[in-house]
Amino acid sequence: MESKRNVELVVISDLHLGTPGCQAVELLKYLKSIKPKTLVLNGDIIDIWQFKKRYFPKSHLKVVKHLLGLASERCTVYYITGNHDEMFRRFSGMKIGRLKILNDLKLELDGQTAWIFHGDVFDVVMQYSKWLSKLGAIGYDSLVALNTLVNWVLRELDIKVKPVSFSKKIKESVKGAVKFVNAFETTVSSAAIRKGADTVICGHIHKPEIRSVQVGDQSVNYLNSGDWIENLSALEYHEGKWRLFNYREDFIEPLENSDAEFEKIVDAEVKELFHNMLVDFQR
Numbered sequence: 001m002e003s004k005r006n007v008e009l010v011v012i013s014d015l016h017l018g019t020p021g022c023q024a025v026e027l028l029k030y031l032k033s034i035k036p037k038t039l040v041l042n043g044d045i046i047d048i049w050q051f052k053k054r055y056f057p058k059s060h061l062k063v064v065k066h067l068l069g070l071a072s073e074r075c076t077v078y079y080i081t082g083n084h085d086e087m088f089r090r091f092s093g094m095k096i097g098r099l100k101i102l103n104d105l106k107l108e109l110d111g112q113t114a115w116i117f118h119g120d121v122f123d124v125v126m127q128y129s130k131w132l133s134k135l136g137a138i139g140y141d142s143l144v145a146l147n148t149l150v151n152w153v154l155r156e157l158d159i160k161v162k163p164v165s166f167s168k169k170i171k172e173s174v175k176g177a178v179k180f181v182n183a184f185e186t187t188v189s190s191a192a193i194r195k196g197a198d199t200v201i202c203g204h205i206h207k208p209e210i211r212s213v214q215v216g217d218q219s220v221n222y223l224n225s226g227d228w229i230e231n232l233s234a235l236e237y238h239e240g241k242w243r244l245f246n247y248r249e250d251f252i253e254p255l256e257n258s259d260a261e262f263e264k265i266v267d268a269e270v271k272e273l274f275h276n277m278l279v280d281f282q283r
Helices: 024-035 057-073 087-089 124-128 130-154 166-173 175-194 260-262 269-280
Strands: 004-012 036-040 078-079 097-100 104-109 110-115 197-202 209-215 218-224 233-238 241-246
Touching: 024 036, 024 057, 036 110, 036 197, 057 078, 057 097, 057 175, 078 104, 078 110, 124 218, 175 209, 175 218, 233 260
Parallel strands: 004 036, 036 078, 078 097, 110 197, 197 218
Antiparallel strands: 004 233, 104 110, 209 218, 233 241
């Protein structure tokens, strides 16, 4: 019996592999539950800012291996660079099997133009105060670590409540953060209209969204794939429609796991090239 869902296009972003906040186990379960024709990795996939050789768990490596396997055999994979993996920008245009590294991407979907990019280029703090952005990332990671600890305690005490997210609550309640998100969405949408795109797809701000944004007398479909730290979300396009996937609400365990043979198809040269790229970053 077929256990995987066929999906024409999947967009995920802000995995932050290599950090404690990444929900790699859940992410891998999701990836193994779908069969996409095209997969877009929309930035901040591997967190180069915080990459440490002493912390890259097996669950994170399994995600990387699965993504490389998809790129070498099953689907077209686009890796769009973000700010936390900006060092990949030197490889823009490179192809590894069916994986291509880009800074942004335009796709034609049923007669509509979708413009896909991470979004950090429209982040004023990121552009002009990178040190402040990195400082903010440290504070954010601390909150995520607190989230993890509290949720672990709740599970151990068998208290049935929704997972706690202090970082998400703060972002949604602080006026400055809400104002920043609204300004970001408007700025991105304005840029998309200037480019003649019908749909703009971002990541970066970790806020999953599908909505129409009005800019003057024009409108554009604004989509954000969220993240795999707090929201565990993805964008899926199938049969002419977009949907926002939420792991906690939508995930159904696959009926079967027939991935043993699939994992064997990852080409050794692809893995070696990926390894060499990471080594190069450490120099």
